[in-house]
Amino acid sequence: AQSVAQPEDQVNVAEGNPLTVKCTYSVSGNPYLFWYVQYPNRGLQFLLKYITGDNLVKGSYGFEAEFNKSQTSFHLKKPSALVSDSALYFCAVRDPYNTDKLIFGTGTRLQVFP
Amino acid sequence: DTAVSQTPKYLVTQMGNDKSIKCEQNLGHDTMYWYKQDSKKFLKIMFSYNNKELIINETVPNRFSPKSPDKAHLNLHINSLELGDSAVYFCASSQVLGPGPQNIQYFGAGTRLSVL
8 A cells, every 4th residue: 555654743853953854655656755834723835746856856945855765765854944844744645546646644743942 | 815715714513414615726726625634633635626527535424525616616515414524624726637747736724623
């Protein structure tokens, strides 16, 4: 079965420090991978995607993600965290058998402390 | 301008009632979706429509009936509400159907449904 795993329920980081939010996937064929962010009482906002090409993908708000095929990972990163980055982050993969369907991970809450 | 808008934002109702949630997108997209987010924040797709046609129908009880009067609207009607229906429901839209760089889903702010 196609799936996405986010092994950390919560990640805590001090403002100004680099952050990483982990995501691994299990999918047949080449994966189409996404990161979304959900701020409190808001809908999900698209951050970035990997379809093909460079393994390092740059997205909104200074975030980037690195696709690693051998490790089946797509970790979200930012060089310097801001308090305003505190939110719930979702990794998702497109279902290769039903390409309109996104399969989401369980989400990781990022808390950035001043 | 809100790209994907849902109404109402909050919905509190009694078990057994029938309720509807409306969704509209002004992005000119062809495909719209409904997702359910449970109390543990787990997100799962329920339905997708492309140009008013049902494409995805996950194993959702038939008490849930989506209706798409035109491609800019996808409403969700729920009959005989149950306690377990309490969740946040998100509407989303994407430009096209299927794979491709245009298929990014854009989400509404969600409707928090509480069934008492």
